Amino acid sequence: MPELPEVEVVRRGIADHAVGRTVTSVEVLHPRSVRRQPGGGTELAARLAGRTLVAARRRGKFLWIDLDDDTALLAHLGMSGQLLVQPGDRQDEKHLRVRLRFSEEGEHADRGAELRFVDQRTFGGLTAVDTVESDGERVPVPVAHIGRDPLDPRFDLEAAVGAYRRRRTELKRALLDQTVVSGIGNIYADEALWRARLHSLRPTARLTRPDVRNVLGAATEVMTEALAQGGTSFDALYVDVHGESGYFERSLAVYGREDEPCYRCGTAIRRSAFMNRSSYWCPRCQRVPRHT
DNA sequence: ATATACACCTGACCGC
DNA sequence: TGCGGTCAGGTGTATA
Numbered sequence: 001m002p003e004l005p006e007v008e009v010v011r012r013g014i015a016d017h018a019v020g021r022t023v024t025s026v027e028v029l030h031p032r033s034v035r036r037q038p039g040g041g042t043e044l045a046a047r048l049a050g051r052t053l054v055a056a057r058r059r060g061k062f063l064w065i066d067l068d069d070d071t072a073l074l075a076h077l078g079m080s081g082q083l084l085v086q087p088g089d090r091q092d093e094k095h096l097r098v099r100l101r102f103s104e105e106g107e108h109a110d111r112g113a114e115l116r117f118v119d120q121r122t123f124g125g126l127t128a129v130d131t132v133e134s135d136g137e138r139v140p141v142p143v144a145h146i147g148r149d150p151l152d153p154r155f156d157l158e159a160a161v162g163a164y165r166r167r168r169t170e171l172k173r174a175l176l177d178q179t180v181v182s183g184i185g186n187i188y189a190d191e192a193l194w195r196a197r198l199h200s201l202r203p204t205a206r207l208t209r210p211d212v213r214n215v216l217g218a219a220t221e222v223m224t225e226a227l228a229q230g231g232t233s234f235d236a237l238y239v240d241v242h243g244e245s246g247y248f249e250r251s252l253a254v255y256g257r258e259d260e261p262c263y264r265c266g267t268a269i270r271r272s273a274f275m276n277r278s279s280y281w282c283p284r285c286q287r288v289p290r291h292t
Numbered sequence: 293a294t295a296t297a298c299a300c301c302t303g304a305c306c307g308c
Numbered sequence: 309t310g311c312g313g314t315c316a317g318g319t320g321t322a323t324a
Contacts, residue, residue: 187317
């Protein structure tokens, strides 16, 4: 599942239904889902066996589970990944890629449940990794280059504003760059740009500080609202750990609304090609910059 | 250091 | 029915 709100929904599910459990076995059904693991599935299993899941954490779209030996199980959902907590006797999903089973000693509400990584397109994956101190916090090594996201209590808005204005790129490209501010993907970038009335092609270097504050504030706002509704789901691909969809799709103002009226001015929403995908925007509220 | 192009996958949908 | 093309919420790597 893609952007920050959807990943946070999953993180909470892991925290509620998997943390505290001890891994007894790891079954890898598709090697591509563990391609980032040196040593592959064998090494993943070796690093997880006997480990207890200590905490579920997230930065942007990266999700990880701290283990009791200062390492972590890192998950990225890519375009189509799901982490599900399922009863062990539930039939395997068509795109089940990795299964974790747990010890049944002690008392817990999810007795018999297993953690399943399901991923149709296999852009996502699981990796057992070491952690590193980064900016006063221990994070998985592959997450060290990812910027804090706007829902992080230690997110520094003014630093992000400065970093954006120092970039020589276009605004939407900057929003999608996970190294400065993380968590924003194609949907919430378009929604934030519409709320801030800024065009995706505006050169970041020529934006005012208030412009950048506005668009980052809008991104924070729209992702917070989406999270409160369980995230955005167009279909059964983006679900929580129990396979349930969120409801934010009905709140999207521009994404997926080509030719439909802008909720502010009634002008037909446009769709343009952008980085092998699409941008949705209101041609009246979001003026195209003259020079691009 | 920074910006772009492309690669990596499966499945749904559309026009022919 | 089938075929080819297009599109989908992302990131890593190679190249300029």
